[in-house]
Structure formats: C-alpha cells, structure tokens
Amino acid sequence: MKKTITLCMLALSFCAFSQNKSDQYSLEAGYGASIPVGRFSDYSHYEFAFRYMIDESWGIKFDFGSDKFRKDNVPNYGSDYTRFSVQAVNNLARTLNLKNHSDTRFNLLAHAGLGYANIKSMRYPAKDNVGLIMLGITPQVRITDWVAFHLDATYIMNFSQDYDFNGERYSKETDPPSVGKLLNLSAGLTFYLGKNKGDADWR
Template identity: 50%
Template sequence: MKKCLSLLTLLLSLSVWSQARHPQDQYSIEAGYGMGISGHPATVGFSHFEVGFRYMVDEFWGIKFDFGSDRFRMGDNPELGSDYKRYSFQGVHNLGRTLKIADKMGSNINLLAHGGLGYSSLKSVIRGGTDNIGSVIVGLTPQFRMSNSLAITLDASYILNFTQHYNFDGLHPPKGDNKGLNSFTGHLFTASVGLTYYFGKNKSDADWR
C-alpha cells in the first residue's frame, strides 16, 4: 500500500509539472479495479488494482506509465499462491479517433489501444522468494465520458512474462517438464473497471482524448 501511495504521489507531481509546462496538452490520471486470470496453474483473483499516468502527444498517440497489482491464491490450498506486481511504460493509440467512433456511436464513447514493456515481480507465498520478470503488455480500453474531465473506463490487458521462474501457485515447475528452475514464458489476463481524470485545457467533443 505504501508503494501504491508513493507511486500515486509521483504521478500527481508529474501531472502538475506537465500542466505548468504544457497547459494545452492532454494528460490524465487513471485507476481501476477488477480481476486477474493467471496462467498455469489457472486461477482467478478478484484483487486486481492498477493506477497510471497518461500523456497524449497529439490526437492519436501518447505514452503511459502504470502500476498493476494482483493476488492469486489456489482455492483448494490457500497456502499456495503468489503476489504479482508490474510496472510498465507503454505507447497509447487513440483508436476511437482513427476509427471515427464518435461519428458512429456518439462523442461520449472512445477506445484506446495500449502496449509496451515492463518489469514485474512475483512473490511466492509458500517459498517467500521473489521472481524478477521482464514482461510485455497489450490491451484495449473503452472509455465512456461522464464530463469534460471524467470518464469511466473498462480495460482488458494481456501480459506476457518472458523470464518467469515461479508458477502462479508460488512453486517451481516440476523438473519432469524439462523446465526445472530455468526461466519460462508465463502469461496472465486482467480485466478492470475504473475512472480517468483529465487535467489541462477545457475539452470539447472535438478534442477529447
């Protein structure tokens, strides 16, 4: 929780700095809550949390810094499980503007695509060790504008871990699968609902990002 608060404070500081330097640009803070679906062994955890800062360079492209947290526990054995945290830097594309969604479905609906690289940590509950992981993330974010400064968001993201050592139950893969303690490719899926708050200039139907 302390790390989350520290990250949120940093993002707020960045937003204030951006407003001072680029008052006419679009930037926002976003947060969401939902579920994570792990790879092997598969389990669903309704404890996914994410927070991020996004800066749109123009009407089509932007960048995003975000943090995500998930808690996985095996239903038949709660002593098995893992705590997963990720930090990522992503590019963002305004698909809504590219596909002209506003013309077809109304100006209060938009769609963003995002993807990038990150660092993740997976802590084993039973072993106590922490796995340091490189990851790739891609996702889609539908947006529903409530006002000029506030939007409800849905997000669906897929994360690929390409240097994972623990399974999501907190145990190493069996040596019989020819993986042993070597790194392997893991994956998980997250789905969340949240809010995005925009800072900067007054936004109209024509320039909402």
C-alpha cells in the same frame, strides 16, 4: 551558461506548445480480475496509471498493477504479482475514423508497451524478477468534462518466469524458465487534469 539558458528556453517553449496544443494529463484507476483463474478461488487485480496525450492520436502511459492469486483453505498457496510499465497509447477511434461527431460520449483507446514485474511466492522467500510485454484495449464512456468511465482488457506475457502463479518454483531440470501469460480485466475511472480537460480523447 548560454547552453543552460538555451536548454531552459527550449523546455519552456515545449511546455507552452504542449499546453496550447493538447495539455491532457490524466490519472487512471481500475479494479478487476486476472486470468488464469482455474486453479484459484481468490484472485484480484488493481491498477493505477498516469497518461499524457502528446496530440489527439498518440500519448504515453506510466502504469502500475498488482495481482493476487490465492486458494481458499490452502496455506502457502499462490503469489503476489506486481508490475510497472511504460506504454504507448493510441486513440483507436480517431485512428480508424470511428468517431461519430454527433455523439462524443464513447471512445476507444489501444495501448502497448514494455515493463518489469516481480512475483512473490507464498511458499518461498525469494522474488522472481521478470520482463514483460503487454497489449490492451480500453473502451471509454464520458461522464463529465473531467471524468470518464473505462473498461480495460490487457494481455501480458512474462519472460523467464521461474515461479508459477500458484507459488511453485519450476524445476530447472524439467521446466526451464517459461513465458507466463495473464489477462487483466478491469473497470475504473479516468480523471482529466489538464486545463483543456479531456480534449485529446473527446474532441
């Protein structure tokens, strides 16, 4: 019982410290496109994320993204790509001392992490489960204390990918599981939820 009370007190103390120190929670939503695009006439990308900044420089982000690859007038061509990731976030503008204290409307974040994705072929019923690493950069423009506009470019590498993005399965005899690559380009909004609004990004 004493251990339980102690753990609860530590948790409450941590929460109180976090709220006083930063208390920046944010939701991110974005829409854009995915590359490779050469073989596809219809391709789209959307994403949602929850971000918590531990302090003014570092945070963590939980991310969901979905991509669709299609080709007009070609049935059973393409795939749906869905991913989940956990990423570290760095306020790059602050780390590199790029912030101009007379103008706090612009900011720059960097993020990198690991995740899981599945590729659903339009031609075959099975799903391809892959691991991934990702790296991205996010310029921001502050609109209000509660909302910011952002652009994002994220490079993704999938490991042991058995299906191409066109939905075809790689031949095990001639094409071993490969490293698939994607570049997500998107624009969206960041909504700040903490009582200190976007302080960790903009202070």
